[in-house]
Amino acid sequence: MLNHLKKIEISNKKIRDNYQQHFSPEEKKIYKNLIKEFSDLSRAEHGNDQYMRAFYSASLNLLKTDPTIFSVLYRVLKKRDINHKHLANLFFRTIQFEKLFPTKDKDYPKKFINPKLWEKEIKLIIETKKNDIENVLIEKDTTTTIYQRYAGIKIILSSLLNEKSLNVADFGCGGNYGLPGIVSGMKFKKIIDNSDDSQLTKLLREKINIKHGLAVDKENPYLPASKKWRYTCSFYPNELGMLKHVIKMEQKLKKVKKIKFLQSDILELPKKKLFYKKHYYDTICISTVCYQMPEDQKKIITIARHMLKHDGILILQDFAENDKKDSDKLNFNISWFSKPFSYRTFVASEKTSWKIKEILKWNNGRCLEVQPGKDFKLLKAYLDK
């Protein structure tokens, strides 16, 4: 089947123009899903980033007219377990990485406001670096790390666990900003708070006392290559000016010694006896990670339950909603951008019988506006007691 795609790729213009006609049923299905994903992304706001919209319009057009980009994405989907959303997201990061690092294009992003320019550039990159691009798409995950996302986690910590000195773990910590930032009292940006009496803003200002912190990620965030990839993932093109502030913040946070970093796959934790402590943590948070491993959510919850104290709380945060058929699960298959307030903060604990409860809803993954989620009353019960 892959040979068949290769033939289409190199065949004459007439065939290439209408290349979808020659698809197998499976290729047709994947093509349809990718077109839907890229077309959603070409219409999404991306925090008002016109470069991103132009990028996705260009990619969509290339998908429709040029078999090369489809065959690259198709091969990736055959070689790794990744959903279309994550892949489309990763595709932009892979191209942005090329522009920022190997090419070091001084005109990036300024020049790329126009889909036509993007089209030429994406084509050129794919043609000249097809193997590199494919390898990145096969091996990498997005490691976008945003301190502001830990606002949701801090709100839960302040409300449910106040006054105690806490043991906290952060699974999939990315650049490891969250716990070091909270421990050192680093401020969050002001949020538009749609709760009564700005309760959530007040919680955000509380001081949290962390006794022991563990941050886990399969990537070591302090290696130069991980940093480059993280910077590529963490910024929309129009946010790249913030990079110097983020580098400064990282230098500050690296000095916070209370949070221990462990390089490990979350699923491998049961093998790490020293770290797989039974009923040790008050809270485990997992922010913007599970969407990358949706099939493993139950395994992750089992690991977290082993490590949490009996009254401990698991905080999950993601572009997700409760699964309609299974209340122990989240559904990640919702449109990140076209459906507002789809970035959400959930909790699960013995008190909820490990059912996942939706506490907060954020306007997007930049977390500058918050609304009570459908199970907000759980948090309110603590606040009002």
Ligand SMILES: C[S@@+](CC[C@H](N)C(=O)[O-])C[C@H]1O[C@@H](n2cnc3c(N)ncnc32)[C@H](O)[C@@H]1O
């Ligand atoms: C999108 S980043 C989220 C970073 C941070 N938690 C945040 O919300 O800003 C996802 C992180 O999860 C990590 N990750 C994904 N799967 C993992 C796994 N199986 N074990 C450990 N880390 C994983 C990735 O390496 C990446 O750093």
